[in-house]
Amino acid sequence: MTSDDFRAAAHTAADLAADHLTGLAAGPVWQPMDDAARRTLLDAPLPAAGRPLDELLASVGRDVLPYPMGNGHPRFFGWVNSAPAPAGVLATLAAAAMNPSSAGGDHADVHLERAVVRWIAELVGFPHPPGGGLLTSGTSMATIVCLAAARNRAARDAGWDVREDGLAGMPPLVGYVTGETHSCVRKAAELLGLGSKHLRVVATGPDGRLDPAELRAAIARDRAAGLLPFLVVASAGTVGTGAVDAFDPLADLCAEERLWLHVDGAYGAFGVLDPEIAHRYAGLARADSLALDPHKWLGVPVDCGCALVRDPAELRAAFSLVPSYLRDEAAGELGWFSEYGTEQTRPFRALKVWATIAHRGRDGLAADIARTTALARRLGELVTADPDLELLAEVQTSIVAFRLRPADPTGSTEPTGPADEADEAALDALNRELPAAVQRRGRAFLTGARLDGREILRACLLNPATTEEDLAVLLAEVKAAGREHTG
Secondary structure, eight states: OOHHHHHHHHHHHHHHHHHHHHHGGGSOSOOOOOHHHHHHHHTOOOOSSOOOHHHHHHHIIIIITTSOOSTTSTTBOSTTOOOOOHHHHHHHHHHHHHOOOTTSSSSHHHHHHHHHHHHHHHHHTOOOOTTOEEEESSHHHHHHHHHHHHHHHHHHHTTOOHHHHOSTTSOOEEEEEOTTSOHHHHHHHHHTTOOGGGEEEOOBOTTSOBOHHHHHHHHHHHHHTTOEEEEEEEEBSOTTTOOBOOHHHHHHHHHHHTOEEEEEETTTGGGGGSTTTGGGGTTGGGOSEEEEOTTSTTOOOSSOEEEEESOHHHHHHHHOOOOGGGOOTTSOTTOOGGGSSSOSSOOOOHHHHHHHHHHHHHHHHHHHHHHHHHHHHHHHHHHHHOTTEEEOSOOOSSEEEEEEOOSSTTOOOSOOOSOOHHHHHHHHHHHHHHHHHHHHHSSOBOEEEEETTEEEEEEEOOOTTOOHHHHHHHHHHHHHHHHHHHO
16 A cells, blocks of 8 residues: 555545544434345445555445444433544554654653643643553543552552462452442452342432432441441532432541542543533532543543542552563653553553644633533423423432432323323333434434332433434434323
8 A cells, every 4th residue: 555545545535534523413313224225234344455545435335334332322312322533543553653652751642641641630620740640541440440449459458469379368349339320340349259149229309319328327337347448439510310429428427437538530520611501510620530531521532531639649549550671760750551450451541632622622622511511401492391301300410310300290181190000010111112202213322220219211411512402302202202202
């Protein structure tokens, strides 16, 4: 392949990407792939001979780009998946062209990662000593990194070297979560040998926040039983409703009890940039660790998470292992990133983070986030004003939890009384089916969950290109799908 061949193909790839991004809003958000298109990908034979770049790109344009997940569309409200920031898309190509391992050494990606991790900490107001964080594949991996540091500190406090001796023989370490804590925390506890049965689910108040009084009582019970409480996991925006815990009282309790306070900020931590809701995040900076995802609210192309810690020495104590073949006498005091987490060969994630943040700036990012939270509050108002819809939680960030509750499901004009169990079961069944029904219609996309034992619809707003008209389309689609379902 000549340089001219590559340059021509790169121009074609850029045109494909640009056409894809600019054409998204005019098409369906998502629709199921037809069988023929699906089989084209599933049954693709292993090629014996290579194919020219122009043929490969034609296949991408024909067989891949027409079938997106939908998250680039302004009416995509599902899960917590953002549209890609254009600057991050462009930087991804340059990062791939360099293709370094960002484990350590004296090259651009290593220094840029230290800078962008500091930028992320500054954006959310988290303390950042040198070495106090690293980029990861996402918050799932960042959670493993942070909880490993918490586990090792607790074991050391108990006179145990968990890296050498393992956990066998130790009294069980106990962590505290809520029913809305993300599943990655349970996965981390299981992978780290803590056991999911040693994650205590603590009650929340009516606002969805972890209740400090219930937490204190749970800790006391476990200490009396001879167990070792060591961890509290708070949330800077739950996936179900976007609820933000009250960090100051939790930090007070954790300091008193010598517990590690970890904050899951995967989705919501960047909400602190919106002055309208910044007060909700008071005390976030007091956590021992924070996991968050630039590939969510900031729009950095997947994958990119970040682990931030108050004490870098705890990360290094948990992970540092430098075999002779990786010695680097010029590494300096901080050493390599591979000493602070599980990855040895690490991709160049920093460039797309740098490009995304540098292109918008702090003010631009704050404006984008403020727009989505304002739209979420507006969606909450529209739901409240509609007699066929029910708002199920206060809109705290940019997630709206609601359900379809037809005011007149039978067509009767008689007043209805309180819902009985059969009514609630029917509503649950209806709302469980609605997300898939809305998705198939192609004009909007949302997902569901369970909250307080009820099936809910949840709309997550991350795309600053979304408009109030898009909100109206979403609710109209929910109601139309509901009518189809009930006949």
